[in-house]
Structures are given as C-alpha cells and as structure tokens.
Amino acid sequence: MQEFLGAISEFVWGPVTIGLLVGTGILITLTVSFIQLRKFGYAWRIISGKYDDPRDKGEITHFQALSAALSATIGTGNIAGVGTALALGGPGAVFWMWVTAVFGMALKYGECLLSLNYRTIHPNGVVGAGPMYYLEKGLGQKWLGVFFAVFAAVASFGIGNMVQANSVAEPVETYFGIPKLVTGLVIGGLVFLVIVGGIRRIGQVASRLVPFMAVFYVVGALVVIFANIGGVPAAFGRIFTDAFTGTAATGGFAGAAVAQVIRFGVARGVFSNEAGLGSAPIAHGAARTKEPVREGLVAMLGPFIDTILICTMTALVIILTGAFSSGATGADLTAKAFNMGLPGPGGYIVAIGIIFFAFSTAISWSYYGDRCIDYLFGEKMVMPYRILYCLLLPIGAYVKLATVWTISDIFNALMAWPNLIGLICLSPVIVRLTREYFSDPGRVYPNV
Numbered sequence: 334m335q336e337f338l339g340a341i342s343e344f345v346w347g348p349v350t351i352g353l354l355v356g357t358g359i360l361i362t363l364t365v366s367f368i369q370l371r372k373f374g375y376a377w378r379i380i381s382g383k384y385d386d387p388r389d390k391g392e393i394t395h396f397q398a399l400s401a402a403l404s405a406t407i408g409t410g411n412i413a414g415v416g417t418a419l420a421l422g423g424p425g426a427v428f429w430m431w432v433t434a435v436f437g438m439a440l441k442y443g444e445c446l447l448s449l450n451y452r453t454i455h456p457n458g459v460v461g462a463g464p465m466y467y468l469e470k471g472l473g474q475k476w477l478g479v480f481f482a483v484f485a486a487v488a489s490f491g492i493g494n495m496v497q498a499n500s501v502a503e504p505v506e507t508y509f510g511i512p513k514l515v516t517g518l519v520i521g522g523l524v525f526l527v528i529v530g531g532i533r534r535i536g537q538v539a540s541r542l543v544p545f546m547a548v549f550y551v552v553g554a555l556v557v558i559f560a561n562i563g564g565v566p567a568a569f570g571r572i573f574t575d576a577f578t579g580t581a582a583t584g585g586f587a588g589a590a591v592a593q594v595i596r597f598g599v600a601r602g603v604f605s606n607e608a609g610l611g612s613a614p615i616a617h618g619a620a621r622t623k624e625p626v627r628e629g630l631v632a633m634l635g636p637f638i639d640t641i642l643i644c645t646m647t648a649l650v651i652i653l654t655g656a657f658s659s660g661a662t663g664a665d666l667t668a669k670a671f672n673m674g675l676p677g678p679g680g681y682i683v684a685i686g687i688i689f690f691a692f693s694t695a696i697s698w699s700y701y702g703d704r705c706i707d708y709l710f711g712e713k714m715v716m717p718y719r720i721l722y723c724l725l726l727p728i729g730a731y732v733k734l735a736t737v738w739t740i741s742d743i744f745n746a747l748m749a750w751p752n753l754i755g756l757i758c759l760s761p762v763i764v765r766l767t768r769e770y771f772s773d774p775g776r777v778y779p780n781v
Contacts, residue, residue, distance in 0.1 A: 338739040345746035358436030369438035376630040391621030397536030398620040402613040404539040404693035413664040415647040420662035422597030423580025429598025434640035437608030438633040446629030448614030462618020464611040464752040477751040482705035484747040491741025493698020495729025497691040502730035504684035517730025525723040546689035553682035554646035557674030561653040606636040611752030626770035
C-alpha cells in the first residue's frame with residue numbers, strides 16, 4: 334500500500350503539477366508586470382496599518398491575516414524540506430527555491446486578490462473565502478469548488494494535523510524525555526483553546542507567535558552563519574554555479590545532475606511556501622478591507638518571508654557547515670548542521686523551532702479545514718470538525734505516519750489543480766482589478 338501511494342504521490346507532484354504551478358506564477362507575473370518587485374515596498378506599508386479603515390468588513394487585520402497564513406507555511410518545510418532539497422539536489426537547489434518563491438509571490442497575489450473579491454460574509458460576520466468561492470462565483474464551476482474543499486479538508490487532517498503533532502513529539506521525546514502521547518494531549522488541548530475562537534483568536538495568536546518563532550530561529554541561524562562568515566561568499570557562489578552545472582559527489586552525497594537540482598529545488602520551494610495550493614487565500618480572505626488588491630499585495634510577502642528569508646537561513650547553515658555531504662537528510666540534516674555549527678545548543682534550536690513551527694501550522698490548517706467544512710456542510714458541522722481535529726492530534730503524535738504523510742502529500746497536490754484552473758481562467762479579473770486600483774491615487778494612498 335505504501336509503495337502504491339508513493340507512486341501516486343510521485344505522479345501528482347511530478348513535472349505536470351510543478352510545471353503548472355511555476356507556469357501559472359510566470360503567467361500572473363507577466364500579466365501584472367512583475368508587481369511582486371514593483372510594489373514590494375508598498376506592501377510593507379499596508380501591513381503597518383497605515384491605510385486601514387476600521388469601517389471595512391472583515392474579521393482580522395492585514396498583519397493578522399499574513400501571520401495566520403505564515404503560521405501555516407512556516408513549518409517543517411523550512412527545516413525538513415530544505416534539508417531534503419540539499420541532501421538530494423545539493424546547494425544549487427537553493428537557487429531554484431528562490432526562483433519558485435519569486436513567481437510564488439505573484440501566485441499568492443493573484444489567488445488572495447480573487448479570494449477577497451469573491452468572498453462571502455455571513456450575517457454573523459463570519460467570512461467564507463478561498464478558492465471554493467472564486468471557483469463557484471467567479472468561474473461559475475461549483476463542482477470545482479466542491480472538489481477543492483474536499484481535498485483541502487482531507488489534507489487538513491494530515492499535513493496540518495497528525496504530521497505536525499508527530500513532528501513535535503519526536504524532538505520533544507529526544508531532547509526533553511517527554512512521552513509522545515503526553516505531548517500529543519497537550520498539543521490537542523492548546524490547539525482547541527485557540528481554534529474554538531475562530532479566525533479572530535487564530536489571528537491574534539499567530540500575530541504574536543509568528544514574529545517570535547521566526548526571529549528565534551533566524552537568530553539561531555545567524556549565529557552559525559556569522560561564526561562562518563568567511564565562507565558566505567563561497568556558499569552563495571556555489572549556490573549559483575551548482576544551479577546550472579549540477580553538484581559533484583562528495584562525502585556521503587551521491588551527486589546531482591542539473592535536472593535533479595531543479596526538481597528538488599522547485600518541489601521543496603512549493604512545499605514550503607504553498608503558493609498556488611489555495612490554502613493561504615482562505616486566511617487572507619478574512620482580512621478587514623474592501624480592496625482585494627491591497628490584501629493580494631500583503632499576501633505576496635508570504636513566499637518572500639518563508640522561502641527567501643527563512644529557508645535561505647537554513648540552507649546557509651547546512652552549506653557552511655558542510656553537513657549536506659554527510660549522507661543525512663530532512664530534519665536530521667538540519668539538526669546535524671546546527672549541531673556542527675553550534676555544538677550543544679544547536680540541536681535544541683532546531684527542536685524548539687520545530688515545536689513552534691508545527692504548533693502554528695496546526696492552528697492555521699484547522700481554520701482552512703473548518704472553512705471548507707462550512708462550505709460543504711454548513712456552520713453546524715464546524716464545531717464537530719474542530720473537536721475531531723483536536724482528537725486526532727494525540728494519535729498523530731503517537732503513531733508512525735509514513736502512510737498519513739503520503740496521503741497528505743497527494744491531497745495537497747490535488748488542491749492545487751482546481752485552484753490553478755481558477756487562477757488561469759480568472760487572470761483577466763486579476764489584471765482588471767489591479768489596473769483599476771493603481772489608476773486611482775485615492776485608493777492607493779487613502780487617508781493621506
């Protein structure tokens with residue numbers, strides 16, 4: 334069964350899906366004239382709240398929406414995903430992760446703009462948003478919206494739930510000696526306390542947790558990087574050269590051809606920042622704003638922070654310490670690199686980072702799942718979903734999850750297909766709304 338599921342996972346995450354993700358990112362980048370570069374500074378000003386209007390409808394601020402989306406994407410992909418990319422593709426894979434992130438910024442811009450434009454605000458003020466709504470209301474294809482919602486709801490129990498609980502339980506048992514089941518029960522209780530308050534509480538928690546955990550992990554990485562500062566220019570040089578020449582075999586590293594370097598760089602980049610999968614538009618759709626373009630600009634910062642900033646920190650630690658040629662892979666490789674660069678506390682930095690990253694991912698993915706359940710079955714099924722979600726966390730912490738991980742991977746890819754169809758077909762809407770917004774100075778710079 335595991336071999337069969339593995340074959341399906343390799344197919345759905347194969348060249349077709351990866352090519353469609355990157356290709357759609359390139360399409361949107363070109364149609365909106367590289368907005369991720371032109372309006373990068375303006376996007377940061379929006380997050381500051383400078384242009385907020387408290388009269389606008391929505392549940393959370395721009396910053397809380399970005400934090401909620403980042404809490405889902407800043408996770409094991411930043412630690413295990415980068416380790417896998419380097420172990421199998423070598424240093425050059427980092428360059429292709431950057432390329433994926435740049436075009437991923439355009440994807441996030443487009444999908445979150447559409448999410449705001451076609452969202453539904455219920456009479457009680459709760460927002461329904463995400464690909465399922467723009468596939469139904471914008472594209473007129475409700476069946477695609479239903480498919481997306483089903484795929485995302487199933488994925489939430491795996492990639493956002495059991496896999497994350499297991500990712501926390503392993504290092505907690507290794508470094509702190511706490512049994513996995515105890516860790517799972519604690520996580521389940523804490524997650525329930527957060528998610529029972531809906532997106533408002535998730536946004537409040539995420540807006541405090543995400544900056545703290547990102548700074549904690551990045552500072553730890555910077556200590557290792559500065560301790561090896563003399564090797565930084567050579568590390569960047571190797572990233573750029575190996576991206577186009579492949580990587581020679583060294584130590585326990587078997588070497589990688591250019592095709593492998595590209596494949597693992599792009600695949601792990603997409604896995605890390607989730608651009609194009611359709612998950613982030615659900616969180617960003619709850620933002621308190623009437624301007625879809627404005628939230629799209631905020632959303633495009635996600636891949637920059639997640640992949641270009643945090644993943645690069647992880648990659649530099651692995652390259653500078655030479656750990657990538659040790660034969661280790663995934664989170665083990667990242668932990669080994671931190672231990673080599675910072676003997677003693679290095680492993681604890683990775684362990685504590687995984688704890689925070691996985692917990693934050695669990696709370697945000699619960700929201701993605703409950704919005705999909707609301708879309709499919711109505712509000713009455715949301716609380717049963719949340720209870721089941723929290724009950725599965727201790728199980729995920731305790732059991733082996735190879736099959737669950739593979740199934741989650743499959744449904745993650747399946748989410749992308751209807752979402753990308755919607756993005757491609759609705760790209761004229763993205764272009765029109767972008768032009769209308771930037772042609773009106775009063776909308777671009779309100780209250781000024």
